[in-house]
Amino acid sequence: EADIYQTPRYLVIGTGKKITLECSQTMGHDKMYWYQQDPGMELHLIHYSYGVNSTEKGDLSSESTVSRIRTEHFPLTLESARPSHTSQYLCASSDMGESSGGAKNIQYFGAGTRLSVL
Amino acid sequence: SQKIEQNSEALNIQEGKTATLTCNYTNYSPAYLQWYRQDPGRGPVFLLLIRENEKEKRKERLKVTFDTTLKQSLFHITASQPADSATYLCALNSGYALNFGKGTSLLVTP
Numbered sequence: 442e443a444d445i446y447q448t449p450r451y452l453v454i455g456t457g458k459k460i461t462l463e464c465s466q467t468m469g470h471d472k473m474y475w476y477q478q479d480p481g482m483e484l485h486l487i488h489y490s491y492g493v494n495s496t497e498k499g500d501l502s503s504e505s506t507v508s509r510i511r512t513e514h515f516p517l518t519l520e521s522a523r524p525s526h527t528s529q530y531l532c533a534s535s536d537m538g539e540s541s542g543g544a545k546n547i548q549y550f551g552a553g554t555r556l557s558v559l
Numbered sequence: 560s561q562k563i564e565q566n567s568e569a570l571n572i573q574e575g576k577t578a579t580l581t582c583n584y585t586n587y588s589p590a591y592l593q594w595y596r597q598d599p600g601r602g603p604v605f606l607l608l609i610r611e612n613e614k615e616k617r618k619e620r621l622k623v624t625f626d627t628t629l630k631q632s633l634f635h636i637t638a639s640q641p642a643d644s645a646t647y648l649c650a651l652n653s654g655y656a657l658n659f660g661k662g663t664s665l666l667v668t669p
Contacts, residue, residue, distance in 0.1 A: 474656060483563075484603070484648075484659040499656065531602050546652055547593065550602025 444468050447532050447551035454522055455559050462517045462554045464532030473515040474548065476531040477501060484531065490515060522558045530554045561586050563660035565649055571666045578636040580663045582649030588627040589651040594634050597646045597662060606647075607634075639667045 445466040454460060466473065471492045476484040476499075486499030490509040504526070505519050515534075519526055533548040562585040572578050582592070591610045595603035609616040609625045609632065616623045622635040636643050646662040 481661065483661045486656050489656055497655070529600075533602070546657055547605050547608060548603075548650075548657060549605070553600070553602050555600070 445532065445534055445549050445551045447530075447554050449554060450552060451555050451557075453557045453559065456521075456523055458522050458558075460519050460522055460556070462530055462532075462556070464515045464517070464551060465513050466515075466534045466549070467513060468534060468536065468549065469512065470534035470536050470549070471512070472535045472546075473509065474533045474535070475499075475505075475507060475515070475517050476533065477503065478529045478531055478553075480529075488517065522556075524558045527556060527558050530556060561589070561651055561653055561658045563649055563651060563658055565647075565660040566663040567661065569664040569666060571668065572639055574640060574667055574669050576639055578639050578643070578665055578667070580634040580647050580649075580665065582632040582634065582660055584630050584649075584651055588630060589653075591652055592623075592625055592632050593650040593657065594621075594623055594632075595648040595650060595659075597648055599646075603648055603659075636665075639665075641667050641669055643667050 448463045473490045475488040478484045485501035487501050487503040488507040490496050496507050505517050507517050531553045532551045535546050535548045564583045593608045594606045597603040607623045609623045620637045624633045644666050646664045648662040649660040650657040
């Protein structure tokens, strides 16, 4: 069982609200990711981080922002939520080192946050 | 960019049979390819990884093959069980992250 946690699991909010989706992992992984996934569709990378104070935008443009002040914590913030932000948001982390058998980028996912913006 | 194609139609099979799922990709062959399982409303769970120089990898009832000439990976579940019902995602490395396919939904009926 992966030790990566996302809260809340479900969130229904009104347009214009500021929200923060929380993601924490206890595995000491350097790399963390945020994906967006709509029903029946593939995961799209929206943000990633190589470590503390490192954040990068992913392939899918997103109005959200992220921060990485601590290794274990990678929150995602939407300053002003809109109905177009309605989706499932998945956080993941990966171990790039030899402890994963020398394999790179095996990712461990949280259970996700399902966001609905009315 | 890499395009990944997985069977868009759901695969329905009877318990005890072997399920075979396909992952095709375009462009370059990745250094490795991964398979994940995703249950409804949950995050994907890693199952198997296969490297470009490996033809086949097994883990219990799971088997993955990787053909870089065909640009294809096959994922097999032998002696399938209803508990194997889920969506299975293929993922390829793309430098800093993974590219995921849309997944194939598998339903195993008793």
